Amino acid sequence: MIVVIADDITGAAELGGIGLRYGLRVRIASDVEITSEVDLLVIYTNARSMKKEEAVALMQHLTRKAKALHPSLFYKKTDSVLRGHVLSEMQAQMRVLGIEKGLLVPVNPLLGRTVKDGHYYLNEQLIHETSFSTDPEFPIRSSRIEDMLGETNIPVNVIAQGEALPEGIAVGEAQTMDDVKHWAQQKEENVFYAGGASFFDALLHTMHEPVSLREEKRLELATPLLFVSGTTFQKNRKKIHCLSSLVCYMPDAVYKQSLPSANEYDAWCSEIVFRLKKTGKAIVAIEERDEKAEAADLREKMSEVVRLVFQQTPVHELLIEGGSTAFGVIQKLGLQSFTPTEELAQGVVRMKANDKDNLHLTIKPGSYEWPAEWNF
CATH class of the missing domain: 3.40.50.10840 (Putative sugar-binding, N-terminal domain)
Incomplete structure (x- = not known):
């Protein structure tokens, strides 16, 4: 091993x-x-x-x-x-x-x-x-x-x-x-x-020979699909901005308060659930602001709203951009073990969640490019 x-x-x-x-x-x-x-x-x-x-x-x-x-x-x-x-x-x-x-x-x-x-x-x-x-x-x-x-x-x-x-x-x-x-x-x-x-x-x-992976048709991601972006890289933020009809940005009340109320989280969660049910897809992201906040606090807030979304509606495909964000979300959802199923691009790997039925998770570093499958 x-x-x-x-x-x-x-x-x-x-x-x-x-x-x-x-x-x-x-x-x-x-x-x-x-x-x-x-x-x-x-x-x-x-x-x-x-x-x-x-x-x-x-x-x-x-x-x-x-x-x-x-x-x-x-x-x-x-x-x-x-x-x-x-x-x-x-x-x-x-x-x-x-x-x-x-x-x-x-x-x-x-x-x-x-x-x-x-x-x-x-x-x-x-x-x-x-x-x-x-x-x-x-x-x-x-x-x-x-x-x-x-x-x-x-x-x-x-x-x-x-x-x-x-x-x-x-x-x-x-x-x-x-x-x-x-x-x-x-x-x-x-x-x-x-x-x-x-x-x-x-x-x-030096230890194994690469295998010939059979060429298959382009992977179609399942729906409902939730994309969580925790990146600060401008190129990827601009791509998200171009998908404004799917994006549910962190509200001001959640961004600015160290401990947002349950009602403020619920309002944000409801917007995400509405888009998931209407289009089958939603994006959770943080809009660029002049007023800076602690990265750890923002990750906690993103992770909490994802947890609430999973409580209210099924999600079969979860995409996460940014390592620390991915870790926070996975912890909130109680996921611990995964089996990789596809490598979509270098550093972009789709995995089956072993702790939850009918859920695939795809994560990538924030600095890496989007693969074709992520261009909604």
Whole structure:
């Protein structure tokens, strides 16, 4: 069995989708499961949005449990642009596993995310000059890898191809998929592997052959369909704005109050339910405002209204944009385990909810593009 621990649920789903490419039986779960029914077990967390001490404690706990499964590969899925508490979590997990070397390859060249000469680039632009500089929780102020990791007390080495893997944690530079494959081909025992989806794909390729997935007709998503958007990325916000007939934006009264009343939630919920019943589709989103609010508070409010909607009307297809938003919604709905069924695009994976009948969930990172199936 292969075990992955991811720092958010969209990353977990992305790796689950990669597992499908190799014909693996995949389970995505909130805790370590002892089962012989899967080849790839992906554990999702919300560690990226936790306080550092809480995130480290959670990773230690899950790593101890996963260690007992004696996996053939243990992988840590991090954010591809290194948001979160990457080094502290890696260091703690390496101690649990008794491993002294760690290799982190966070890049995703297929999406223009690369590391060169110690700096991170997005489509050949230094990443701190892109929209990632306005991330509400982890704004990126520097493209220098050491600065992005933000842990001055934990040494890290940025290494290029041909350099030996040192003790401690190293970041492998890569600009192309061939560069990523190079790091995967250096695979050796007693090294803790971490990074993005591209590195995991390359590691799997050293262990399994990809399967030929039969070409099928374009997937038709089921209805009633609820789309929940928690992204701050302008390109995706503009797409939602163009679908105004389906959008139920968070009302002012809910946005501005720290504890909205039940009546205010009910009014918002009623609007969403009305659109679901009338058109079979509805979008829940937050309109851009000059007055800023705490990201955690907004996620809680979005998750609460989704819970109310599910109480009032059936939803068979749930689409969620943004990892922290997806985690909040899933917790509110009491969902814990999923079986991936289709990879619609890179990082966009449709899953069957194992805890609820007749519900499929599709999630993606807020910074990723919409697949064709999401263009209503």
